[in-house]
Amino acid sequence: MSDFHTFEFTTPLTDEDIRKVHIGDVIYLTGDVVTGRDDVHHRVVKDNREVPVDLAGKAIFHAGPIMQKIGDDKFKVVSVGPTTSMRMESAEAEFLAKTGVKLIIGKGGMGPKTTQGCIDNCAVHTIFPGGCAVVAAEEVLDVEGVEWADLGMPEAMWKLKVKGFGPLIVSIDSYGGNLIEDNKKLFNQRKEEQLEALSGKLDFLH
Amino acid sequence: MAYDNAKCEELSELLTSFICHAAGHLPDDVKARLTEMSKIEDEGFAPAIYDVMKKNMELADSLGRPSCQDTGIPQFFVRVGCDWPYLAEIEPALVEAVKKATVKAPLRHNAVEVFDEYNTGNNIGHRVPWIDWEIVGDSDALEVYFYMAGGGCSLPGMAKVLMPLEGYDGIARLVFDQMTSYGVNACPPCLVGIGIAGSAEVAAKLSKKALLRPVGSHNPNPKAAKMESDIEEGLNKIGLGPGGFGGKLSVMGVNIEQAARHPATLAMGLSTACWAHRRAKIVINPDMTYDFATHKGVTL
Numbered sequence: 001m002s003d004f005h006t007f008e009f010t011t012p013l014t015d016e017d018i019r020k021v022h023i024g025d026v027i028y029l030t031g032d033v034v035t036g037r038d039d040v041h042h043r044v045v046k047d048n049r050e051v052p053v054d055l056a057g058k059a060i061f062h063a064g065p066i067m068q069k070i071g072d073d074k075f076k077v078v079s080v081g082p083t084t085s086m087r088m089e090s091a092e093a094e095f096l097a098k099t100g101v102k103l104i105i106g107k108g109g110m111g112p113k114t115t116q117g118c119i120d121n122c123a124v125h126t127i128f129p130g131g132c133a134v135v136a137a138e139e140v141l142d143v144e145g146v147e148w149a150d151l152g153m154p155e156a157m158w159k160l161k162v163k164g165f166g167p168l169i170v171s172i173d174s175y176g177g178n179l180i181e182d183n184k185k186l187f188n189q190r191k192e193e194q195l196e197a198l199s200g201k202l203d204f205l206h
Numbered sequence: 207m208a209y210d211n212a213k214c215e216e217l218s219e220l221l222t223s224f225i226c227h228a229a230g231h232l233p234d235d236v237k238a239r240l241t242e243m244s245k246i247e248d249e250g251f252a253p254a255i256y257d258v259m260k261k262n263m264e265l266a267d268s269l270g271r272p273s274c275q276d277t278g279i280p281q282f283f284v285r286v287g288c289d290w291p292y293l294a295e296i297e298p299a300l301v302e303a304v305k306k307a308t309v310k311a312p313l314r315h316n317a318v319e320v321f322d323e324y325n326t327g328n329n330i331g332h333r334v335p336w337i338d339w340e341i342v343g344d345s346d347a348l349e350v351y352f353y354m355a356g357g358g359c360s361l362p363g364m365a366k367v368l369m370p371l372e373g374y375d376g377i378a379r380l381v382f383d384q385m386t387s388y389g390v391n392a393c394p395p396c397l398v399g400i401g402i403a404g405s406a407e408v409a410a411k412l413s414k415k416a417l418l419r420p421v422g423s424h425n426p427n428p429k430a431a432k433m434e435s436d437i438e439e440g441l442n443k444i445g446l447g448p449g450g451f452g453g454k455l456s457v458m459g460v461n462i463e464q465a466a467r468h469p470a471t472l473a474m475g476l477s478t479a480c481w482a483h484r485r486a487k488i489v490i491n492p493d494m495t496y497d498f499a500t501h502k503g504v505t506l
Contacts, residue, residue: 066275066314078312079266079275084358084391107358108391108450129255129449130358130393131482132262133275152325153315167258169251169451180390183452187386187444194440195375195382201436202374204429 008164012057013102015122021170023177027126028166032058032159033105035065037083039155040148041091044098052147053157056100062088062107064154066133067143075143077160081133082107085114085125093117109171109180118172126168127180139165214295214302216494221303221350223506224498225280226311228352228486229272232263233500235420236397236483239458243395243448251451259448259481274482277313278354280304280335283418287345291492296348297337304328304335338411348490351418359396359480362388365410367473377402377474378437384476385441385457390450393480397421398441398460401475404468409475416461417479418487420500425462434460448481458483 004024009017011031021027034053036044043049065080085106088095092104092114102123104114107130118124128136144159171179232240244256266273282300286293307313308329317331318324329335342349362384368376381400389396401412424431438460447453458481467473479485487499498504 064275064314066272066277066312068312079272079314081275083276084361086391087361107393127449129258129262131274131480132258134265134269134271134273135258135262137271137275138265152318152327155325167254180450183450184386184390186452187390187446190444191382191386194443195379198378198436198440199375202378202433204374205370 011059013059014057018102018122018124018174021124022173022175023170023179025170026166027103027168027170028164029059029103029168030163030165031161033061033162033165034058034160035061035063035080035156035158037062037064037155038087039151040157041088041095043148045091045094051099053159057102059103059105060095060099060101061105061160063105065137065158067153067158073145075146075158077137077140077143079133080136080140080160082128082130084108085110089114093120096121096123103168105168109178109184111181115172115176115178115181118174119176122174124170124174125172127171128166128168136165139163209294210292213292214299217292217295217299217490218302218306220490220494220496220506221299222306222310224350224486224488225303225307225352227501227504227506228484229277229307229311229313229354230266230270231501231504232273232483233485234502235422235500236458237263239421240395240481243455243458246455247448247453250447250453251449252447252453255448255451272311272313273484274356275314276356276358277311277316278356278484279316280329281338281353281355282335283338283340283351283353283415285340285342285349287342287347289346290348291346300335300337300350301330305330346492350488350490352486353414353418354484356480359392359478362392362478363410363413363476365406365413365473365475367406367471370470370472372472374433377472378440380474381437381476382441385446385478386444389478390446392478393482394446394450394456395448395458395481397458397479397483398437399477399479400437400460400462401464402462402467403465403473403475404471405473406475408465409473410477411475412463412465413475413477416463417477417483418485419461419463421459423461425464427464430462430464434462
């Protein structure tokens with residue numbers, strides 16, 4: 001990872017912060033992170049509902065955590081890793097425009113609509129290593145509250161305070177770069193070579 | 207035989223501990239394969255990703271927490287011996303164990319009722335936990351395979367009925383296409399389960415059963431074993447790496463299970479398990495002694 005840069009950012013994030021980073025860079029984030037996945041995107045973009053949290057300059061985390069109630073209206077994060085970002089592809093660009101979110105945290109890549117959305121709204125998509133939910137939970141300082149709790153534990157908007165949250169690997173930058181789409185092109189090229197190499201080896205028919 | 211409440215309770219307590227342990231600890235074979243792979247993946251992002259994965263496994267263990275927030279839809283694959291004496295107690299014990307583990311582990315609430323679209327809040331729903339039954343002759347044991355079917359690793363799932371002349375190559379192409387698209391987002395390195403049969407639902411179910419076989423095990427049919435190795439080698443040369451960031455390898459392995467097909471159909475099913483492949487197997491005897499087969503040396 002020596003060719004890439006590491007940044008420590010604090011919310012609210014500015015255009016200047018976002019312009020500094022390129023695909024492959026790593027961010028450690030301190031400040032406000034709010035979870036939101038399928039249902040939140042559906043409510044904000046498809047149902048056009050008012051967002052109950054001011055997300056400007058903050059990070060949206062594609063994640064459905066395990067939460068434990070530890071008192072009246074007080075929760076503790078047990079595990080909170082990223083979910084598959086691609087599920088939000090159809091809605092994310094509009095979500096960025098409506099909310100002013102500057103940083104998306106998820107897993108796996110996102111497609112061309114989100115790439116354009118990151119250019120238009122000066123935002124980035126980043127990847128937290130998938131399946132590493134206890135590491136992530138340990139970087140959450142506090143659960144400030146929950147909105148749209150009626151959506152259930154995984155789909156609600158959980159408001160988190162984080163410190164040194166990462167590694168967040170930049171997969172889409174504000175210049176149109178898309179790390180995972182680049183990787184996929186390479187994977188698909190190699191796939192054709194490997195299928196060619198397999199040809200004839202699996203001919204079990206008579 | 208009369209329904210035995212006390213036995214049901216005893217069984218559900220044991221299964222609750224079994225589920226809670228499985229949520230926080232990968233099986234021995236998966237841990238061993240990930241360690242092997244981490245030694246080979248020495249370039250680019252891969253070493254850093256493997257470091258975080260390792261740290262996560264250690265933290266989940268020391269803090270006693272589910273290692274991934276997506277504890278999945280609970281699925282049980284039950285093989286019950288003909289001479290197991292508490293047949294009626296099995297399903298209530300499994301349902302009760304899921305309810306208890308949801309609070310104790312704790313597990314994420316993952317059962318969303320279809321059409322009515324609400325989360326039941328306790329991982330119990332219509333036909334959930336999903337229970338698959340097999341009857342085994344000449345045995346008095348209860349074998350329970352537990353699988354946490356997460357969303358990310360369920361997304362690449364598919365089944366398709368091919369025409370025989372599309373051949374086994376046609377199956378390989380579908381697997382490769384799926385692994386270089388959906389597979390990239392499914393927390394690789396994945397274990398790939400392939401089912402081959404005469405119709406879609408049999409192939410799909412066998413693809414999931416293939417995931418229950420240990421990493422590194424092979425199909426007893428030499429041609430099937432060869433197909434497992436050939437596809438594994440081909441996928442590895444694509445180099446998805448951990449998390450899809452690129453690397454020297456792609457998958458933990460490829461397991462294939464088959465059922466005889468119809469002369470006119472060649473159906474395939476695909477299921478994938480993420481690197482955090484939380485599969486667990488316990489063999490329980492009528493006196494409630496047990497062998498925790500996937501997690502050796504663990505006392506529940």
